Amino acid sequence: MHVLILGGTTEARRLAAQLAARHPAPRVTSSLAGRVAAPRMPAGEVRVGGFGGPEALARWIEEHAVGAVVDATHPFAEGISAGAARAAAATGVPLVALRRPGWEAGPGDRWHPADSLEGAAALLPGIAGPGGRVFLTTGRQKLAAFADPRLDQLHFLVRSVEPPEPPLPRHAHILLDRGPYSVEGETALLREHRIDVLVTKDSGGTATAAKLTAARALELPVVVVRRPTPPPGVGVVPDVADALAWLAALPLPPRRFAPEFPARPPF
Template identity: 65%
Template sequence: MPAHVLLLGGTTEARRLAADLAARPGVRVTTSLAGRVARPQAVAGELRIGGFGGAAGLADWLRTHQVDALVDATHPFAETITAHAAHAAAATGVPAVVLRRPGWRPGPGDRWYDVPSLAGAAEVLPGLGRRVFLSTGRLGLATFAGLTELRFVVRSVEPPEPPMPPDTEVILARGPFTVAEERELLCGHRIEVLVTKDSGGAATAAKLTAARDLGLPVVVVRRPPLPPGVTAVPDVAEVLERLGLGWV
C-alpha cells in the first residue's frame, strides 16, 4: 500500500507540496480544505472538503483512512485546526509536521505598527487615517463595525458577511496582485492606512511594497502562537525531509 499523507491545505505551499507528493511513486496524498471558499483552486491527488469534528474527529479520520503522516499547511491564522492537528497526532502517534512560510519583517522606509489581533488593529486605526484598505480577508469584519467615522475598502475572494463597518466598499478579486496593481488600488481609493495579517510569503506582499512606495502606515496583525510543543518548518523541502521523503 502507498504511504498515505493527509495534507491540511488552503495555502500556496500546500498546493505545491501536494503536487510534489502526488508525483512520487508509493505516495498517496489527500488534501483537506475547510470549505470556506466555494470554488477552491485545483490540487493534485485526492481532495476532501469540510471539517473533521474537532481533534477527536480528526484522530478518527487518521485511523480509519490509515494515514501515515499529517502535514498542517493551513493559513498561519488558522489556529483552531492547528491545535486540533497537534492533539490528533499525539493521540494517534501519526508523525506530524507544520509548514509555515516565514512572517514578514519591515525594511527601510516601512511604517509598520504591530498589533496582536484584529481588535488591536481596530484600536489604533483612528489615529492613523480615515480611509482604510482592510486586507485581512472576509472574516472578522465585525471587529471594525464600530468604527463609523472611517471608510473601508475590503478585498476578498468571496463576499463577506455582516456585520461590517457601515461605510465599506467590497472588492471581489483573487490574487496574486502586482505592485503596480496594488499602488493603483491604494491611489484610486485615496487610501491612508493599510491593515493586513502577517501572512508571509511573496504572493501577497506586493501591497506592502506599494504602501512603502506611497509612504503609507501599515497595521500588521501578528500571528497567533503555535500550540505548546509544536514547531514549524519554513518550506516544502524541509517538510519532505521531516517525512523521510527528501529523495529526488
C-alpha cells in the same frame, strides 16, 4: 505511507504536487475547509469540509491509516492547527506545521504592529484620523472588530476572495479579488481609493506582498497583525523542501493487518 495535508494554501498544493510526482508516489489526501466556492484543487485525493473536531479527525486518521500529517493551513487558522495537534497526539501520528516565513519591515516602512484584529481596530482612529480611508485586507472572517461604532467615521475598502461575513464596518466598499497582485496594480488601487492606512495580517509569502511595497512607495502607514504561534510541541518547517525532507526522514508506519479471528470449532 498515507500523508494527510491540511490546508488550501499555495504551499499545500505544491507539497501535494511534488509528492504525487514521486515514483512510487505515496498516498496523499488534501483536506480543504470548503469556505471558498471554487478552490484551486491540489493533486491527489481531496476531501472538502471540516472533520467535526479533534476527536473526529483522530478517528479519520485511524480509519484511513494516515502515517503523517502536514498542517499547511493559513498561518492564522488557529482552530484547525490546535485541532490537528490534539488529533496527532491522540493517535501518535507525526505532525509538522508548514509555515511560510512572515514579512519583515524594511527601510521606509511605517508599520504599526497589533496582536489581534481588535488591537488593529483600536489603532485606526489615531493613525487614519477623522474621515480616514482604510484598506482592509485581513480576509472575510471576523470583521466584527471593525464594525465598532467608534470607527463609524472611517471609510473601509474591504478586499476578500469571497463575500465577507457580517457584521461589517458602517462605511464599507467590498472588492472581491484574488491574488497574486502586482506592485503596479496595488499602487494604482491605493491611489484610486485615496487610501490613508493599510491593514493586513502577517500572512507572509509573495502572493499578496505587493501591497506592502506599494504602501512603502506611497509612504502609507501599515497596521500589521502578528501571526499566532503554532501549538506547543508542534515542529515547524518554512517551505515545501523542508516538509519533504521531514517526511523522508520518518520511519515507515507498520503494516496494518486484518484482525485475527478464532479458529472454527470442529463439527
